[in-house]
Amino acid sequence: MALISISEAARLAGVSRKTIQRYIDSGKLSATVGGTGGATGAHPLRQVEISELIRVFGELKGEMSHLVAGGAHETSRSVSMDNVTPVPPPVPPVLSDEKAALEQVIAAQQGTIDLLHKQVDELREEKRELRAQVAGLLEYRRQQAPAAPPAPAKEDQWALWKLVLMIVVLFIAGITTINSFTSHIK
Known part of the structure; x- marks a missing residue:
């Protein structure tokens, strides 16, 4: 899909430039860095794909003018999620390996947590049973104990x-x- 500037992305999404930049900085919105921008050309130019805008903000509010495949200009077209299938960005193999390893660690830890919960439940039940036994033994002992010796006359x-x-x-x-x-x- 086409790349657009942060200003154009803000206009299409109906939000401020600052909101778009904040979403990019927090990772909610993906951006591509390329070339230089700004009045002095000192800062790298960040651009956003239209599909990313649609993924994050849903149907776009503004109209856009951009180049489509074939080089023709298309104007006044409203973009909605109905016409676009979002494609997740490719995951580098290193990250997918790390993700798989972390998922295994999480699964193992969840298994340990489940086992510990089960053991805690078993210990609570055993504690209840032991308390019941102690209460029964105390009652039996009270019933079997001889009466106190009478006071001497x-x-x-x-x-x-x-x-x-x-x-x-x-x-x-x-x-x-x-x-x-x-x-x-x-």
Whole structure:
């Protein structure tokens, strides 16, 4: 298809030159660099294919005057997407190889992500099952545990004190007996 200047592209698309330049800089719109342009001729001239304009902006709004095959001038023709089949720019073999390698890496990483999601789901299920088992064991243990021993009666407490008192008395009596025995031996 024919190449047109950025100004002509902006007029046909119904947008500003700045919009066309921004689209080219961001990669949304492809442009061809060739020759020099501008008043001083210092800057490279960027041109846009009409098919690229149609691909990005759809039906063109302005009229165009350009050379068609055979060298004749055609004027006042409105261009629409209906008459044009967009052709994607050729991809260099190096880029297609890199793209294929990156697609393989992405596929492998997606497989890893899927596997990790599956493992996380399995671990969550196992965690739920273990919690249910622990809850069941705790309930069983509560049911099987003996009742707390009853508090000792007051009578039992007095009996304990009586026993302690008797031991103390016997101990004192034993010491006294030992002292008297040792004093007789001397």
